Amino acid sequence: MFKQLGLIGCGLIGGSFALALKQAGWVARVCGYSATKATMNLAKEMGVIDEICLDAPSAVRGSDLVLIAIPVQAIEDCLREIAPHIDTDCLVMDVGSTKANIADAAKAFLGDKLSQFVPAHPIAGKELAGVSEASPTLFKDRPLILTPSEITNLDFIERANKVWTQLGSKVHKMSPTEHDAAFAAVSHLPHLIAFAYMNGLIKQRDHDQFLSVAGPGFRDFSRIAGSDPKVWRDIFLANRKNLKEQITHFKNELQAIEHFIDNEDSASIVECIKASQVARNEWIINQ
Template sequence: MFGKVVIVGVGLIGGSFALGLKAAGAASHIAGLGRSKEALARALELGLIDEACDSPEGALRGADLVLIAAPVAQTAPILASLLPWLEAHTIVTDAGSTKSDVVAAARAVMGERIGQFVPGHPIAGRESNGPDAAIAGLYRGKKTVLTPLPENAQADIDAVAGAWKLCGAIIHILTPGEHDKVFAAVSHLPHLLAFALVDDVAAKPHADLLFQYAASGFRDFTRIAGSSPEMWRDISLANRDALLGELDAYLAQLTQIRGRLVAGDGAGLEAVYANAQRARCAWIEAIEAAEKPQPADQESGK
């Protein structure tokens, strides 16, 4: 499907995208570009990329598709470094976890060439980072949200969607604003809470004792606190307004639960817990149904 693909930031997200395309036989050549020569060398060693480039000029020569897989605050400087070498046919997309700020940055940098930028966000990840964390099946059965712009050609949107589909992803379309409101609630707030809880426990004078007895519940709840602090700093600030709204709502919920604890209101606590349990069970069933692999004859249309 693609001749040359360029990955800017060959870590978990970019590296898994590269492996997904390779597994599908969808790119004849994948080049890597990034801040760390060591990370690029490791990505080359692992076979995530076919070439480690030290300049945008060389990387973008003949490129059909560019994926920016870097912290969202780096979007503007990365695009500015790419723009002088961006060929007319090259499509640029991203994997940023916020979209309104990314679109604003792209518009400011790319100007009349904004049509070449198709914003996206794969809804998949692990708490590990770097090239060694990349896996070919990371996006299989997972959603990728595209937030196309009015200036995008439909063929370019289809090409970006096609690349993610080849990695196994299921495509959804939202506006940038819709995207940021949704993910403030179901992704950005949970990460903030996980980081806050671990930081709180770690700051206690008996932290070693607490961590000694922390078991699977604590591990599962705080798994995402192992994610990149730099990336989540940028996401939190980029989506600050929507995240503050969700945080205020959560604080109000905690205040109500605290009131029930103070009052010894067991029935009230159980009602909250039961409602949460029902909602989570329904969500898990829906997710499992959506991500269930299709039989080969259905996938091929036979």
């Protein structure tokens, strides 16, 4: 049970976290800061936050739990800004989608508060973002990755584990490096592909006619093509080394299938699709 959550970023993820903690009776009061006034007003109207703060340090002061839920690139500045205001018993977490860059920033800026910082990454999303989409069940049955450093205090790691478990998340632990390699593969590359695909489509003269007959396959495949530009710019730049490696794996396979089609190599095409089918079906069964 926490007496005060300082919420920095009152969007879909931050808002859902606050709602879920409140619903569980795990927090008495939420002080929220967001870059835009409209978001904070809406968050307050919705009961996501109890008090509007004028800057990030104001949300941190007096809090025993802080969640930083803003785009990846902004987290670095935020850590620098709030460091002097973190109470000695306050658990600080971010929810950024890349972790090595945040680990570096934390080391650079948090000083003796570094041991209280437990980076987290909840694997939860929705077609639409924003606090209006916030839901207390967003994290239920979803993976949640913690990437503590070697000097993170074990007691704080355990508190973080308990909070997310309480919200229904399945908690994994990884190093920041392992995390970024894994997410380049299963999240960042799919987003990059979806954006490239959609741009390739809409630049064609007949794209309206094409889109008029698109069906459920297109709908699901392209869902992530509707993701937020600044969030994903930050992720691509922060994790570009791993992302480049994943693009190479993908392009090699794309070239292989193209080659099979050019040569009407029916057996190799079937083999390739079969491998994909088996892997996808195994994955979905394990969910």
